[in-house]
Amino acid sequence: MKNRILAAVVLMLALLLVLPKPAAQSEPMLQIPAPTLDGINIYFTESSGEASRFDRGDPGLSRFAGLLSQLGANLFTLEWRNGFPTDADMVVVAGPTTDLTPDQTARLWAYVANGGHLLLLAQPAPELPRAVLPVNSPLFALMWNDLGLRALNQIIVTPNAEPSPQPEFSGEGPTPVPIRDGLFTTFNAASIAEHPVTAGVNPAGLTFFGARPLEIDAAIQGFTNTPLAFTADTYYGESAYTEYITTGVVDYNIGQDTPYSNIPVIAAHQNDTTGTRLLLVGDRDIATNGKGFNVSPAGSAGFLYPDNVRLMINAVSWLLNVPTTEFSFPTPAATATVTITPSPTLSPTPTVQATPTSSS
Amino acid sequence: MQVTHRKRWRRVLVLLLLLCSISGTAVSQNLQPLVVFVEDNTIRSASRSDSGPDGLTRFAEILTLYGARVQFASLADPLPEETNLIVLVRPLVPIPNDQLGHLWQQVERGANVLLALDPVGVGVNTDGTTSGIDRLFLQDYGVGLLNGFLMEPWFNLESVSEPRTSLSLAFPSEMDHPVSQPLSQYDIPAHLWGARPLRVEALGVDSTAFPLFLDTGFAETNRNAFNANAPVPFNADIGADPQGRLLLGAVGENTRTGTRIAVLGDSEILQNDFGLARRADGDPFSPGDQILADRLAGWLLELPEDQWNPLPAGFTYLSVDGSADGWNTALPGTADAPADVPFPAYDITNIRAVRNDSYLYLLIETASEPAQDTQVSLDVDIDQDGVLETRILLTPQAVLVQREGLAQTIPDSAFVVGSAIEARIPLREIGEVNIIPSLCISGSRETAFEQSPDCADTAVTVTALDERDPAPLRFDDTMLIQTRTTGTVNLRGGPGTNFEILTEYRNNEPLAAYGRNEAGTWIAVQTASQRGWITVDLIRPSGDLNALPVLAGAE
Secondary structure, three states, rough: OOOHHHHHHHHHHHHHHOOOHHHHHOOOOOOEEEEEEEEEEEEEEEOOOOOOOOOOOOOOHHHHHHHHHHHHOOEEEOOOOOOOOOOOOOOEEEOOOOOOOOOHHHHHHHHHHOOOOEEOOOOHHHHOOOOOOOOHHHHHHHHHHOEEEEEOOOOEEEEEOOOOOOOOOOOOOOOOOEEEOOEOEEEOOOEEOOOOHHOOHHHHOOOEEEEOOEEEOOOOOEEEEEEEEEEEOEEEEEEOHHHHHHHHHEEOOOOEEEEOOOOOOEEEEEOOOOEEEEEOOOOOHHOOOOOOOOEEEOOOOOOOOOHHHHHHHHHHHHHOOOOOOOOOOOOOOOOOOOOOOOOOOOOOOOOOOOOOOOOO | OOHHHHHHHHHHHHHHHHHHHHHHHHHHHHHHHEEEEEEOOOOOOOOOOOOOOOOHHHHHHHHHOOOOOEEEEEEOOOOOOEEEEEEEEEEOOOHHHHHHHHHHHHHHHEEEEEOOOOOOOOOOOOOOOOHHHHHHHHHHHHHHEOOEEEEOOOOOOHHHHOOHEEEEEEEOOOOOOOOHHHHHHHHOEEEOOOOOOEEEEEEEEOOEEEEEEEEEEEEEEEEHHOOOOOOOOOOOOOOOOEEEEEEEEEEEEEEOOOOOEEEEEEHHHOOOOOOEEEEOOEEEOHHHHHHHHHHHHOOOOOOOOHHOOOOOOOOOOOOOOOOOOOOOOOOOEEOOOOOOOHHHOOOEEEEEEHHHHHHHEEEEEEOOOOOOOEEEEEEEEOEEEEOOOOEEEOOOOOOOEEEEEEEEOOOOEEEEEOOOEEEEEEEHHHHHEEEEOEEEOOOHHHHOOOOOOOOOOOOOOEEEEOOEEOOOOOOOOEEEEEEOOOOOEEEOOOOOOOOOOEEOOOOEEEEEEEEEOOOOEEEEOOOOOOOEEHHHHHOOOOOOOOOOOOOOOOO
């Protein structure tokens, strides 16, 4: 019996020597977790002025793309001339600044409607000389008709001050409302819906830098449309933002502008029959290096808007239907703050012309 | 009790049989390919339920006969997921880009496409080069759209304003494809009414493309030429207008998706009263178009070739390829004594001759393979007055008719020397003869070796077939007109009602115009079988008739 006990003890000691030692508990936590997008092929479009995954400058997507790459995804630029890739697990269209050509739209649509996964960041059209991907563009026409989802030709704003007292004005037509100090276009989400894309995201930290309102038909259909992030109800959708930039005069038009409300800025479309998943964000800067993926200090991985990063990674995971990734963000802590853009220097300051009086 | 059980079992059995038959019907319906005709007010495309002249009921019938389910849909919404073939014929405006998305969505699901697209012209503004559909088709199938309206030398603004007066003939391309193979084999043209050129890239990364038929000329790309208010003259602009051999129909296959497309540069090919028009007896007016439609439908539905419609009955299908293949050996031949000349290659052993309503076909076999320089001469007595007044001389360079000391080439004839000697001679030149009294063959060696020609020992018997020729018009450089009548039009022996009636035509008969009288009131026309005069009041001219030459003796 003693021999048996001795043998057992010896065996246990031997096992202790042979088995590997556990990792030291005091090692720091990995900032980039183990790859969860291994073997996933993600294609970025670039031929229509989209934010580029190669661009390390402020307008670029290099940080977003870098994260995806770290997670194991294979990243490609979509070469339209080769036809649509057959191995695409997901396509990212990051804020085109020119319209997609008809054949590109048709190819993209065939991919999406036949069970594809699309992340579409829509550049606010009014910031440009002409509307890009306007609400009646073929892509949004198809999305609205078939999916009940589109981005409007507006930009979400809120006045930063009460309108100036009305000057004396007499004459025909609508009365312009001068805005003294400009409009807010940067804002944090006021609320978010419960969804895998918004899991762990703090709305107060989710920051937009000039966004388009979305129009969503969330009625019961053969698919699900879910608005995910909303503005505060002090915001409205301005249709004539370019005019405001030019003249400094803004006019909230009932019936034309999206009224003051909790305006949706992100929406998810899911069709379990076809397998289609689409995430539409009304702001491409949510993920650009200089805005939503800005870091401090420069060159570090200290994201200023960690909730933007978390949302984008969640979005990719949801679109691909893979488990999402848990991140820890190093210092500095989130410092998401609302900044005011633009701050137009009104030169000359537009003023309402007084009614001409009789001159001598 | 037992009886009740039996009854129950019977009921169960009947119910099962019923269910089986219902499910069987459903299964067989699902196995039928679904063809969707794109019909939409936005693009004003032709309709599969329109039995009028521009409609597609006849083409839809072909598809139905092949066992397809046929329905219509708009591209404003996604097409039915089970769609196998999308048919889009004659959109009069560019396809809206969002609608293109729906079309492509179904293509990526595996649907084939048939697109028949007219050129930009009077009242028509269709997609062209660099349009969405062009880029998609060119990239994935190697078939693209070129801009321009196929111009025949005699076209004018008035004629191109109306499909009926812009008739052209397009001949099959040399590249053999199952769809156009009979056209190529039997030299049958397709009839087109205002066509656009296409671009065909035969070999792509994952595609193959084949041209189906072509015409030679240029395509007018200047839109102002079609502006009725201030037209500019039609003019071949080097560098701007496609010129030369213009491909007007093509098919393409994508090996990645396994899908097929067919693009026709003219929509009338498939329309009821144009390409698929029928004569009073039911025969097609344009066998070439009918064959194309039949075979395109079969190919696009991916049916085995042996299940495609046979070639239209009642027509003579003889290929002039220098081979005895295709000849009915049961027909009587005229044997010739062997070894009556020193060279076997020029030694006639057997002659066969048949004629249908338009042509005389001739097969001459020799003791050994005939020499490539073989010439054949025939002498016939057309007016049966006992004098052999007409000689037909067939040489490798040209086929000539000699009459009254004058020699003229016969453009729509054919002469090929292969393993045998074959020829096709229009009846308007050789007449509806039943015998060829004299037929001889010789070669250019005759000069060197003083070789006598070998002539048939006896008159050659011509067998008259009660058949039509699939191509009574094989002219590609003559103004084509069509008759316009509610009854019949007389073809007369001269420019006036006092001349004899040679034959009569019904409405829309295509004819080749080659001259006029001084006053321009009578037009000289010809087909393979006839040559005569027709009053200008009963034709649809496809150009300026005053440009036709005034024929001598027709003042």
